[in-house]
Amino acid sequence: DRISGPALDFCLLVTQRRHPDDLALVAESYAEAAVLGAVLQDPRRALEVRGWLRAEDFADPWRREIYRALVEGHLYSHPDVLSRPPHERTQALGYLVLHQLQRTAAVQGWQVSAEDWRHVAAYVGDLPRPGSVPNAAHAAGYARIVVQASHTRTVGARGEFAEQAVLAAVLARPDQAQQLRGWLRAEDFADPWMGHMYQALVEEGLASHPAVTSRPPGPERQQVLGRMLLEQLQYKAAERGWTISPAMWLEAAGQIRSGIRPVPHPEQAALIGQRVLQSSIQRQVDDSRWRVEFSLMSLGTPAAEMEVNSMLATLQELEGRWERAMGRPGAVGASLPPAAGRRPHLAGTEDAVLGSLMRDPGQVEQVRRWLRPQDFTAPGRAELYATITAAAEAGGTIDPVLIVWDAHRRSASPGALTSDEVWEIASAGVPGVAVGGGRELVEAGIVHHVRSAASAIEAAAGNPAAAPGMVFATARGHLQHASAQSARLAQANRHTAAPARSAV
Numbered sequence: 001d002r003i004s005g006p007a008l009d010f011c012l013l014v015t016q017r018r019h020p021d022d023l024a025l026v027a028e029s030y031a032e033a034a035v036l037g038a039v040l041q042d043p044r045r046a047l048e049v050r051g052w053l054r055a056e057d058f059a060d061p062w063r064r065e066i067y068r069a070l071v072e073g074h075l076y077s078h079p080d081v082l083s084r085p086p087h088e089r090t091q092a093l094g095y096l097v098l099h100q101l102q103r104t105a106a107v108q109g110w111q112v113s114a115e116d117w118r119h120v121a122a123y124v125g126d127l128p129r130p131g132s133v134p135n136a137a138h139a140a141g142y143a144r145i146v147v148q149a150s151h152t153r154t155v156g157a158r159g160e161f162a163e164q165a166v167l168a169a170v171l172a173r174p175d176q177a178q179q180l181r182g183w184l185r186a187e188d189f190a191d192p193w194m195g196h197m198y199q200a201l202v203e204e205g206l207a208s209h210p211a212v213t214s215r216p217p218g219p220e221r222q223q224v225l226g227r228m229l230l231e232q233l234q235y236k237a238a239e240r241g242w243t244i245s246p247a248m249w250l251e252a253a254g255q256i257r258s259g260i261r262p263v264p265h266p267e268q269a270a271l272i273g274q275r276v277l278q279s280s281i282q283r284q285v286d287d288s289r290w291r292v293e294f295s296l297m298s299l300g301t302p303a304a305e306m307e308v309n310s311m312l313a314t315l316q317e318l319e320g321r322w323e324r325a326m327g328r329p330g331a332v333g334a335s336l337p338p339a340a341g342r343r344p345h346l347a348g349t350e351d352a353v354l355g356s357l358m359r360d361p362g363q364v365e366q367v368r369r370w371l372r373p374q375d376f377t378a379p380g381r382a383e384l385y386a387t388i389t390a391a392a393e394a395g396g397t398i399d400p401v402l403i404v405w406d407a408h409r410r411s412a413s414p415g416a417l418t419s420d421e422v423w424e425i426a427s428a429g430v431p432g433v434a435v436g437g438g439r440e441l442v443e444a445g446i447v448h449h450v451r452s453a454a455s456a457i458e459a460a461a462g463n464p465a466a467a468p469g470m471v472f473a474t475a476r477g478h479l480q481h482a483s484a485q486s487a488r489l490a491q492a493n494r495h496t497a498a499p500a501r502s503a504v
Contacts, residue, residue: 031145032063037133038142039070040090040097040124045139046076053143056264057150062120066127069100090128098124147265154263155275162275163194164261169269170201171222171229171259176269177207183324184273188280193252197260200232201225226256274325281318281468285475286461288314293454296447304450305486312479315472322468343448346441347378353437354381355429357388361398363434364389370491371438375445380417384425400426439492446485453478 035053038045050071058064069075075096081089098121105112112120126132133142155162166184170177180202189195201207206228215221230253237244263272288311296304353371357364368389373382387406391398400423407422417425453475460466460474 027145028059028149031142031149032058032060033127034133035139035142035146036063036066036070037127037129038136038139039076040093040128041133041136042139043076043081043089043093045136046071048140049143053147054264056262057146059149059153062123065101065104066097066124069097069104073100075100094124094128150264151268151271154261154265155272159275159279161261162272162279163189163191165263166269166272166276167194167197167201168260168263169266169272170198170207171225171256172263172266173217173269174201174207174212174221174225176266177202177205179270180273183321184277185321188277190279190283196233196236197229200229200236204232206232222259223257230256270325277322277325278468281322281471282461282466284314284318285311285457285471289454289457289461289475292450296450296454304446305483305489308450308453308479308483308486312476312483315476315479318468319472322472343377343445345378346444347381349437349440349444350376350378350381351425351428352430353434353441354384354388355425355427356431356434356437357385357429358398358400358403358426359429360431360434361392363432364392364398366435367438367492368392370488371442372488375438375441379415380421383415384417384422435492439489442485442489442492446482446489449478449482449485453482 035049039049053067053071055064055068055072058067070093075081075093078093078096080096081093084092101120102117104110153161154165166180170180184198184202186195186199186203189198206212207225209225209228211228212221212225215224233252234249236242288307292304292307292311295307353367357367371385373386373389376382376385384403384407387403388398391402403426404419404423407417407419456478457471457475460471
């Protein structure tokens with residue numbers, strides 16, 4: 001019964017376990033009210049937030065204007081407040097804020113009834129009460145929640161507004177273009193029109209044009225830059241034959257005049273640009289993943305190998321740009337090893353390879369350089385292949401009888417082949433087919449690893465909340481593994497005159 005106002009709403013929301021978006025909205029509303037109440041309770045708290053919390057960060061219009069008057073208007077340090085004893089300052093400051101709101105309403109022509117003003121006065125008076133702000137010492141903490149919520153509104157929950165926001169930041173603060181140059185590119189913008197604007201502003205240097213930089217910061221500089229941007233776009237449209245109606249030009253001009261999408265913190269253009277690049281990375285990685293998968297389905301493993309290596313090069317370029325965006329030039333993240341996945345058993349092919357090696361041991365030297373035990377997936381076959389190659393490496397004789405005896409010795413191991421099964425494989429062996437069959441096993445392994453990589457990359461790139469570092473690490477780990485498999489296939493092809501057959 002001691003809790004009221006936004007604090008009560010917040011507690012009720014937590015106990016009722018509502019949707020996370022509702023929880024975020026109430027937390028933001030509570031934080032906005034709490035930071036205002038903290039400054040009204042203790043005017044000194046304004047010093048902790050005035051340099052980085054702005055009125056535009058507030059979602060609620062009335063709280064925005066209260067903060068503008070209270071902190072940005074310096075009412076917290078008004079002589080009528082500072083001259084009073086501490087227990088009287090809150091009430092005096094509340095009166096000053098209400099008076100300033102009424103003056104602003106008169107100048108800007110707000111339509112506010114007498115009844116509305118009574119509600120506003122009651123709200124301002126209620127803000128500093130303990131039910132609204134339990135501890136004024138936490139003012140900076142409340143303000144951080146407000147700023148974070150403001151940033152989310154600026155770029156969108158999934159980054160859907162980031163492209164407009166980064167352009168707005170450059171229009172408001174042309175000096176921020178330097179923070180974006182080199183790592184954020186026009187092709188990173190999903191909206192081509194926004195990409196053309198960015199190209200003109202940053203890559204072609206309009207933001208640093210002397211006609212802009214020679215003017216003092218403020219509305220005049222932004223108007224000059226906006227006019228130059230519109231003229232540049234019109235010139236490009238005429239030169240390249242773009243079809244743009246007069247209505248679209250009017251809309252573009254209006255967008256540019258209004259700053260595309262105003263942002264509370266244009267000095268954070270690089271932070272907003274990171275969100276644009278993050279979305280671009282996800283799109284490019286997914287496009288490359290699709291090309292790898294498509295080449296595997298339509299053209300086979302040699303084409304897939306080329307696409308895998310091409311995607312690795314793309315990842316390296318994107319990772320370099322992301323590291324520059326994060327201010328970590330030259331840093332490279334660790335690769336995540338691919339998770340073990342089930343491969344389809346090719347027991348018939350595996351038995352044919354093993355039987356051929358036992359009947360025609362001369363093939364062992366040809367295949368052991370590129371065929372690995374892990375290429376065998378049916379139970380017991382990898383161990384049998386390892387026994388055959390170990391005997392060859394030791395210079396011993398590959399005698400089916402000795403191999404069967406060794407299998408009998410190992411038969412107690414889980415999953416091992418029995419001596420009868422080994423003898424059956426050896427008896428059915430056909431000389432001369434081990435090289436071709438082994439190549440099929442390697443190729444089947446590549447198909448599996450590339451498809452596993454495509455699936456893992458699709459999951460990582462398709463998650464809007466996935467950090468680029470995680471996308472890079474997942475993609476690189478899978479692709480490097482698939483690339484190593486492809487290199488073994490090339491080696492297998494060099495050891496046989498027969499053309500490679502697709503396992504797809």
